[in-house]
Amino acid sequence: MLDIFRGLKNLIKVSHIHIDSSVFRLHYSITVMILLAFSLIVTTRQYVGNPIDCIHTKDIPEDVLNTYCWIHSTYTIHSAHLKKVGFEVPHPGVDRAPRDEADKKYVKYYQWVCFCLFFQAILFYVPRWLWKNWEAGKIHALMMDLDVGICSEVEKKQKKKLLLDYLVDNLKHHNWWAYRYFFCETLALTNVVGQMFLMNTFFDGAFLTFGFDVIAFAERDQEERIDPMIYIFPRMTKCTFNKFGTSGEVEKHDALCILPLNVVNEKIYIFLWFWFLILGFLTALVLLYRLIIILSPRMRAYLLYIRFRLINREVINTIVRKSKMGDWFLFYMLGQNVDSIIFKEVMHELGKKLGHTGKDFMDA
Template identity: 30%
Template sequence: MLLYYLAAIFKGLHPRVDDDFVDKLNYHYTSAIIFAFAIIVSAKQYVGYPIQCWVPAQFTDAWEQYTENFCWVENTYYLPMHHAIPQDYGERRSRQISYYQWVPFVLALEALMFYIPCILWRGLLHWHSGIDVQGLTQMACDARMMDHEARSMTVHTIAGHMEDALEIQREVSDRDFCGSCFGRRFGSYVSCLYVLIKILYTVNVFGQIFLLNTFLGTSNILYGFHILLDLLNGREWDESGNFPRVTMCDFEVRVLGNVHHHTVQCVLMINMFNEKIFLLLWFWFFMVSLITLCSLCHWLIISLAPTQRVRFIRKYLHATELVTDRQSVKKFVHKYLGLDGVFCLRMISAHAGDIMATELVVALWHNFNDRVRKSPIEMFEGANMVMQSPIKMTEMNFKSWLLGQHPNKAMFEGGNPNRGKGKRRKSDGYFTFV
């Protein structure tokens, strides 16, 4: 039973199609690298001999084992060979190196921290979004290898799901204060949540660099470059003091009521691995932090800039030569799709390809035109969807509405004298002014 739950947990952490490559670089590839390093260090520590000490000749094998265990647990301190051993024990303690015992646990914690934004994203997306981004994108990916008829049916199914989800999202948010606060009322819950997760990824990776420096006891922001420069200049550990192989250890033993002080010299073979591992991790974190920061800036621009959303949708509409005027595309993007609809299309485009994205945009465009032509007319005032009185919309009025050329709103209102009083009632599944 326990193995079953563990398998389910690891299966849930597999990469999915509701995020981009930079997210996978953080929570999947980086975590896998860190876990691999943690296993290597753990094997050396708990299977091999991480420390060996040079003890006096009178020490028995049991005393030698006790000395090595004590020095491993209670820390050692680095002292260059040509320096005299300080007489002050306080100075010796100030030189102690206390990180090497905790390396596997720190690496495991770092890997977990890279997974936390991913867990939050999937949990909040499933719990409160109302849009199954993973399911819709996976359907689009599966439809790529289908024949034309089956792919067309899948595209219309996806378009219908998106339309229903976005409409329900707007209706539910009118009665849900939490949904309104977090963007569902404005069709932006998923987009805002994704940008927030991007911020968490960025904060996490920069925090990892800071944690790495703190763990190693250095305040040097460019620690990795400093270590690399030492290696390129031929400055080994015995000069720099970084990841020393040979250290000193002080311990006391009580023999016949008398306390005896001993100072021994020990070899930390594990530091040979730690030096290379932490150097690689530091540069990996530095690279991931730059990539993640660029990705955050990219998603902030394409998600929050209205022109970028219009340009994205217009690209696919122009590919099929369906529309040329800018006003109709703006209404389609801002009032019908919203931020979350465009976000879903971006995910589908990134994972299923431009062909599937083009077919889906065309299907949504036709659904949008059909809905506007029908009675009642769907109008969007600001962020709230308002349904006008049921009338038949002429072809001229339809084109004028798409182009934004409707200075006289009465031609849409059907002579409703109560328009503007703010009173609404439900009628045939729509909100209607009475």
């Protein structure tokens, strides 16, 4: 089991070459690893040991009843959650069979949790897969091992010239490349929001407010509150098994079933609720930041200045004024990966080629 989890570290490797933001990396590295780990935990608990254990009668074999109730789903009773445990009902959500079928809340999801978590992990990796294909190794190719900074002067000069020639020759031709990355970030936010609604459907409309309900539950008086984790992930449920009796008539057997797997499920999904909320908030802030970058050249110049302080401010102003947003994004990505001294020299040379004379200045 431990070897499987160690393998996840190798599966989700984060390259030392940064072609995206740290928030974007949270989507395809940390979140994917979390979801895969949870999927493995649930799978192990589901297929090793008993995921369901029902109280049976002598007329029905134990394995038959357990298998039937696992496959056909169990149920709880809405009104029973409002009754006092130990006096009116034996367990939360467990009561006599109601007359109204609408009072039954069927628990149909637990067989699919491991598959759903795995599918969610795939969805979180899709934006990364798209950007990796669209980026096509551009940053790595332009770096030319200039991130090390330790090489002969002749080699360094040659590589700097190649990089500079590319930047000059392809100036104002990187907008589409940058916008595709911004689309991937937008897709990542859409995925987080969409998965909240996906899980809300998965849990019969009870997931969107799940975290708020858990917080509110802790603040209410113990006598008046319904545990939302037990309501969505019941540990004790009912199952109805029909069979022919000795007289040939249909006999109905009402069984109580324990779902130990739901103790794990409730912890997984309360964590995911808060994690997705935080991740969605951070991604929304990043997209707001991208919008400001697209609309404001002054902000682009200011961000380059505070991030790469070795570069002369007038040089930055000249470069930003004579380039487009996509070029700025490429410069920023290169600056994060190339040695800071080498990057400063390349930017100063680029400023000279773009007409910087030392007098150019744009207010920031």
